[in-house]
Amino acid sequence: MSKKNASKIQWTGCLIVVVSMLLSHYLIAIPETAMIVVASVSFVMMAAGMISLKIIAAKEEKAALRK
Amino acid sequence: MADNMKKSEQTEKKESIITLFMKGCYDGYNIGVKNILPAMILGYTLVYILQATGLMDLLGTVFAPVMGLFGLPGEAFAVLISAFFAKAAGAATGANMYATGILTMSQAAMMLPACMLMGTLIGHYARIVLVSGANQKWHWLLILTPLFDAALSLWIMKILFTVMGVM
Numbered sequence: 001m002s003k004k005n006a007s008k009i010q011w012t013g014c015l016i017v018v019v020s021m022l023l024s025h026y027l028i029a030i031p032e033t034a035m036i037v038v039a040s041v042s043f044v045m046m047a048a049g050m051i052s053l054k055i056i057a058a059k060e061e062k063a064a065l066r067k
Numbered sequence: 068m069a070d071n072m073k074k075s076e077q078t079e080k081k082e083s084i085i086t087l088f089m090k091g092c093y094d095g096y097n098i099g100v101k102n103i104l105p106a107m108i109l110g111y112t113l114v115y116i117l118q119a120t121g122l123m124d125l126l127g128t129v130f131a132p133v134m135g136l137f138g139l140p141g142e143a144f145a146v147l148i149s150a151f152f153a154k155a156a157g158a159a160t161g162a163n164m165y166a167t168g169i170l171t172m173s174q175a176a177m178m179l180p181a182c183m184l185m186g187t188l189i190g191h192y193a194r195i196v197l198v199s200g201a202n203q204k205w206h207w208l209l210i211l212t213p214l215f216d217a218a219l220s221l222w223i224m225k226i227l228f229t230v231m232g233v234m
Contacts, residue, residue, distance in 0.1 A: 014108045021115075036119050039112050046109045047152055054190035062198045 003056050010049025017042035103155045110149045110159030114167075117145055123169075137221040138234060139178070142169050146178050147185065147217070154186030173233045177224035185217035 020038045024030040030038075117123040123142055131141035146164065150157025158179060165175040188210065196209050228234040 010105050014105050017108060017112050032119055036116060039116050039119070043109065043112045043116060046105060046112070050105065050109070050152060051189055054187070055193045057190075058193035058198055061194060065198065 001052050006049045006052035009045050013042040013045030106153035106155035107159040110156035113149045114163045138225045150182040150186045151188050157182030180220040181217040185213040
């Protein structure tokens with residue numbers, strides 16, 4: 001996975017959870033079960049993106065050290 | 068050689084205070100937006116999921132004996148879980164739990180050093196342990212050390228707060 005894709009996944013997760021929470025708070029009543037599913041999916045996306053970014057950074061540092 | 072030194076001195080002098088200040092602002096913005104903001108959202112999301120699914124109560128019951136050693140409720144374990152992903156996520160979870168009344172102010176404050184010590188465990192494992200090429204035999208010890216430090220910091224904070232009369 002590239003740095004750009006990992007970042008995209010992370011930010012998509014952030015956007016999904018923030019937008020859905022704002023929607024449920026101000027506009028429409030989203031059922032709690034749906035909110036839990038949305039929050040869980042976005043949590044996984046955020047965690048995956050965050051960990052991928054760290055691993056990519058580690059690989060870059062390792063490559064820089066070898067040079 | 069002397070010319071090179073003069074040139075490097077000149078380039079060093081060229082950077083004015085305003086340029087340095089702007090550079091610092093840019094770095095601060097980058098850290099805030101790219102690192103801290105997603106981590107904070109992650110922390111808040113984790114607390115929401117735990118509360119909405121009822122897992123928070125389960126955490127409270129299961130980890131009550133362990134966290135009770137440090138004078139904390141079992142629910143405080145969620146702070147350590149989110150700190151596992153990022154330090155800011157741990158801090159955000161602690162703040163959210165204080166806001167919802169699960170933790171008191173002193174309990175949330177005493178968890179902060181633990182978040183800093185064991186925070187971003189996976190990231191640091193990848194960026195330091197794997198990059199340094201440490202002997203694979205000792206990797207488990209290198210992971211356990213921050214966890215031990217975090218537990219120690221909780222003890223120290225508990226003693227400190229008890230002496231101060233906060234807890």
